[in-house]
Amino acid sequence: MKRVTLALTLALAAGLSAEAADAQTLKTVKDRGTLSCGVSQGLPGFSSPDDKGNWTGIDVDLCRAVAAAIFNDPTKIKFVPLSAKDRFTALQSGEVDVLSRNTTWTISRDTSLGANFTGVTYYDGQGFMVKKSLKVNSALELNSASVCVQTGTTTEQNLADYFKANNMKYEVIAFATNDETVKAYEAGRCDVFTTDQSGLYANRLKLANPNDHMVLPEIISKEPLGPMVRHGDDQWFDIVKWTLFALVTAEELGVTSKNVDEKAKLENPELKRVLGTDGNFGEQLGLTKDWVVRIVKATGNYGEVFDRNVGAGSPLAINRGLNNLWNKGGLQYAPPIR
Amino acid sequence: MSTEARKPPPQIALKIRRALGGKSGWNGIVVQFAFAAILGWIAYEIVSNTRANLENQHIAAGFGFLRNNAGFDVNQTLISYTGSDTFLRVFVVGLLNTLVVSVVGIFFATVIGFIVALCRLSPNWLLSRVGEIYVEIIRNLPVLFQILFWYLAVLAALPNPRQSISLLGIAFISNRGLVIPRPIGESGFEPFLAMLTLGIVASLALRFYARRALFERGQMIRIWPSVLALLFGLPLATILVFGLPFTFELPQLKGFNFAGGSRIIPEFVALTVALSTYTAAFIAEIVRAGILSVHKGQMEAGSSLGLSRGATLRLIVVPQAMRVIVPPLTNQYLNLTKNSSLAVAIGYPDLVSVFAGTSLSQTGQAIEIIAMTMGVYLLISLVTSAVMSVYGWRVSRSLGA
Numbered sequence: 001m002k003r004v005t006l007a008l009t010l011a012l013a014a015g016l017s018a019e020a021a022d023a024q025t026l027k028t029v030k031d032r033g034t035l036s037c038g039v040s041q042g043l044p045g046f047s048s049p050d051d052k053g054n055w056t057g058i059d060v061d062l063c064r065a066v067a068a069a070i071f072n073d074p075t076k077i078k079f080v081p082l083s084a085k086d087r088f089t090a091l092q093s094g095e096v097d098v099l100s101r102n103t104t105w106t107i108s109r110d111t112s113l114g115a116n117f118t119g120v121t122y123y124d125g126q127g128f129m130v131k132k133s134l135k136v137n138s139a140l141e142l143n144s145a146s147v148c149v150q151t152g153t154t155t156e157q158n159l160a161d162y163f164k165a166n167n168m169k170y171e172v173i174a175f176a177t178n179d180e181t182v183k184a185y186e187a188g189r190c191d192v193f194t195t196d197q198s199g200l201y202a203n204r205l206k207l208a209n210p211n212d213h214m215v216l217p218e219i220i221s222k223e224p225l226g227p228m229v230r231h232g233d234d235q236w237f238d239i240v241k242w243t244l245f246a247l248v249t250a251e252e253l254g255v256t257s258k259n260v261d262e263k264a265k266l267e268n269p270e271l272k273r274v275l276g277t278d279g280n281f282g283e284q285l286g287l288t289k290d291w292v293v294r295i296v297k298a299t300g301n302y303g304e305v306f307d308r309n310v311g312a313g314s315p316l317a318i319n320r321g322l323n324n325l326w327n328k329g330g331l332q333y334a335p336p337i338r
Numbered sequence: 339m340s341t342e343a344r345k346p347p348p349q350i351a352l353k354i355r356r357a358l359g360g361k362s363g364w365n366g367i368v369v370q371f372a373f374a375a376i377l378g379w380i381a382y383e384i385v386s387n388t389r390a391n392l393e394n395q396h397i398a399a400g401f402g403f404l405r406n407n408a409g410f411d412v413n414q415t416l417i418s419y420t421g422s423d424t425f426l427r428v429f430v431v432g433l434l435n436t437l438v439v440s441v442v443g444i445f446f447a448t449v450i451g452f453i454v455a456l457c458r459l460s461p462n463w464l465l466s467r468v469g470e471i472y473v474e475i476i477r478n479l480p481v482l483f484q485i486l487f488w489y490l491a492v493l494a495a496l497p498n499p500r501q502s503i504s505l506l507g508i509a510f511i512s513n514r515g516l517v518i519p520r521p522i523g524e525s526g527f528e529p530f531l532a533m534l535t536l537g538i539v540a541s542l543a544l545r546f547y548a549r550r551a552l553f554e555r556g557q558m559i560r561i562w563p564s565v566l567a568l569l570f571g572l573p574l575a576t577i578l579v580f581g582l583p584f585t586f587e588l589p590q591l592k593g594f595n596f597a598g599g600s601r602i603i604p605e606f607v608a609l610t611v612a613l614s615t616y617t618a619a620f621i622a623e624i625v626r627a628g629i630l631s632v633h634k635g636q637m638e639a640g641s642s643l644g645l646s647r648g649a650t651l652r653l654i655v656v657p658q659a660m661r662v663i664v665p666p667l668t669n670q671y672l673n674l675t676k677n678s679s680l681a682v683a684i685g686y687p688d689l690v691s692v693f694a695g696t697s698l699s700q701t702g703q704a705i706e707i708i709a710m711t712m713g714v715y716l717l718i719s720l721v722t723s724a725v726m727s728v729y730g731w732r733v734s735r736s737l738g739a
Contacts (some may be wrong), residue, residue: 085696088699088704092397108700109702112701114392142594144593146595148685151691151692151696152696152698153699157409160409160421161421164421170411171595172411174692175683176695180683180685183490184684187490187493188513189493191594230395232394
């Protein structure tokens, strides 16, 4: 861990001492021929490699959508697995072009890291997982418990706030990676494992007997997860931001990976604008006119991405909840493409 | 006329020329200054460029973050610490955790290392084989792997707190660590501590005096009765006068965990065991080499004087071997301290974990934090080296070498 951080820091110092800050990410990516995408070291549903080394997950699909919009090829990506504590340094130093790694949007991260959040791919909240044998039904019964958590996360700070606010004592054991944290929880080092609730469900699948463990009902924080890009390149910021909006808009208009070609032929003015047969919004972004078609063909719309990775079509089977479209009771909302 | 030789006049200019320019004289000095100026200029460029670019990209810079609230907790703190303390306090907490694991690790590594080395050198076949196997296995496995092994082995072997192993009902072992009674200072604590300190200082002074008497006048002074009185009698007397210095708070199972008492966390145990056994394998080889470097005639001379094998080793061989042992031993101490940064793998809150890990991620100020952390490791290493150099110098001096 230490060596990775050190290398990244040196890269950061070296990168920053170069004369001009690199403000042409799109050009750099095109010249390189691949998009460099920072992901987690393995969180099922968000970013994790399968047995053949193919990455899947919501965060991965966001990168695939960006790559599809640029290259019309969702495989032109280099995935860089990052621990929670190395992720921002990797983005700052230019090691990755997009950090799509279940990262919570907070004001301090938005303002002091030299990076911007481009949107919210998943509305999450922090929860607790315990062994059923402890017979605990509420997080308020966790006084004096030992809690395993991953270092360098908002989770670690929320945990301190929550126990302090409720006048409860606890012991924190913080590990560098998600896998180490889960392993220590399973070995019985702690009573409670805490992370974003989606992460709890995802990690529960990794345990030997998932049914011996339960997720407590309390959600103690707001965790809007989203991708980040570096400051100082507004074009690149727009591309990543509108890639997510394109996914949401496609779902709203009923455009899916299967029917996108037929939809493009329809005489509906909104569909024509979005799918690029009318207007040149894609070119204004620095992409092509058919950018949304490329994205949807590669990954499907936001609903398809959600279902495939964390929703009904995945082992996690998480409800859409807050992540439903705005007109279906959720929070996912995209500004109009016009 | 005086018979003393006249001192030559001080030739400062000549000395400077020789020190800086070597054989090339004044030209050499010019080159030196030019080179230093170029180095300085490069350093200045790097720093100012980095600062300018950090500012351009709106990345927070400077050490102001040290005054901000950390907002996270740490499970082993030697000084009081809560989530509402500052990052500077986190830094100190992490540093102390690193130091305590290093010091304890160095102590045990040295003890185990010496024992294993003596085993390997022992004429007893079984003992020497055991020593050899220890060294060959331990030093050939990666240390990170050993840390994880000890951590998972320790955790797997221990029960949860509700089924903890009780030691006479006052100490408990579970996978939350070892809980022991905590001494709580009472009214008699301060005089007790003062008398104890006085006793130790006076005993050391006595020993110093007795050694001088032995070496200078050949006079043997028996000091142990007075030392005993100073170390135990004095504090006991203060207890009688001022009352008990402290009482013990017993740990009790409450909810998930033990309340009260002090706790040694399993991460600390696993890390200390792994680091000290690992480093001990190297120290054993260093000690063995040092002892073998002493001519075997010394051993024979010892036996011919009627000294036992142990006494010969202790009085004759080891003091001479120390000259060879100390420099590489310093390296091992430094290695152990630096390896303690692997703590992050098992969640022990050392400097790298809480400061270069969590704090870095919370603030994003990689350059400042990594620089501070590297500076601290450098400082610890230099201090260790300095202490060992002084010790090595004393060993050599006492042998008249």
